[in-house]
Amino acid sequence: MTEDRPLAPLHNRVYGEIVYWITFTSCLICFVGPMFSMIWPDKNAMNPYFTYAMVFEGMTGSEIWMALYGDWPWFHSVWWNNFFTGDGFTMFGITLGTTVAVWALIPTMFVFAGNKQPQYVIFSLIVVFMVIFAASGIVRIG
């Protein structure tokens, strides 16, 4: 029966593989990041011992950031400025994973363009721009 199996289309494989490996990387970072946080608790954007205490006191996210980080600036500046700390590195991993649609759709668009399917290039572009707008913080809710 194996020879009957149709190969999944190239755009399927390109999109799937990129999402898969970036998500895998993101996951490994989320194992390693908290470990570094606990080994060097004072070399973090927020000390994990106090972070967990405050989370379980029911404090809001911005209250915790204000209390432990001193400020709640633009999201991406936090992981960028604290990249070599446990929680900054974890934040980078989460950011990588939550923007994965952008990194996967850009090469997928080239496959669609090569297959002369411009409608999917346009749909993909719309999704990419939506993620970029959302991740930039330009569009906010509430």
Next chain:
Amino acid sequence: MSKWLKPPWLELNIMLLFAVVTYLVIFIVVTATPTPEGGMAGGVIWGWLVGFFIISTIIALVATVGGIGGGVLFTPFILAFTPIDSLIARGTGLIVAMFSGLMATGPVCRTGLANVKMCIFLCVAFGVSCFGGAMGAVAVAEHLGEFGEAAVRMLLGLVIGGLILYFIFGGKKIEWPDVKVSDKITRTLDLRQPFYEPSLKKVVDYGLTRMGWLFFGIMFVGTGSGFFGMGAGWAIVPFQNVIAGTPIKVAAANSVVLLGMGDCVAVWPYFMMGALVPILAAPWLAGQVVGGLLGALVLVQIKAGFVRWLLIGLMGFSCWGLITRALSMWNVIERPPHWMNGLVLLILLSFVMVNIVREFRNND
């Protein structure tokens, strides 16, 4: 070479190795390090990290097989059993909803079970409406108040209730709908995509219809998702199946891809509001990735009937939550206690298990 050293088992083993090593190192560190005054004890933090990872893995496994985001299971758990702020819970809930889907995206795309073209097309509707719904939530809260919010919940609950009945009595035509002629949008966008179905041992070339209506249906779901800040897989799967005639396994696979893609948009407003606490979100994310991969491997192999009964159970729990919440907001009933919600979930899962066993016995 052993199959455990080949993809995707190799990745799974690497992740499990990382889990064991990192949590072991953290355990050693917290037992050797004194807790700073005012902080949480290191052993307790370790317990939460490991506990969150294990629970997240189980949630992701169930959610991926059903084609839903894990948020529908995660949020009640967190709000019921921990004092964590609801905004942090919802932001982390979206991570839970999306990462099992992201990890499952690889296997279901590789096999051709998921239809990426269909997902990208529907993501345009989902992403835009999700944002619109979230903004609408603010407007409704200001103008219609609690009564309006309860009415929307009741409406959604009744829609889901109707779909459950359709799923129970629809039988085989739900699992493999017979679409004779594809509609114009399907033909224009070249949406058909045959795939090899291991449980049937044959290639399935399914038709699709009413894609325009599905586009608007997904907009409705996206609006609801953004409005209530909850996952949407429980509605995306039946909408694809009922409106467009998508086979249930393809609908479940598309749903996990679409949720992973669409939540890349929806999660950011929460992060921008400071709702991401990295050391809290990390074990949830890791568990979703491990459970999502396991779930995808199961989804590709299992029979469509299993997915249908699992969905009935999960949709039943959502329906119960939506209707009781609406009635309690109207002061018709008291809000059900957590033990009652747990009992309902247990009864529904028992119902699902009995029907799955019965179906497999009949097939044998």
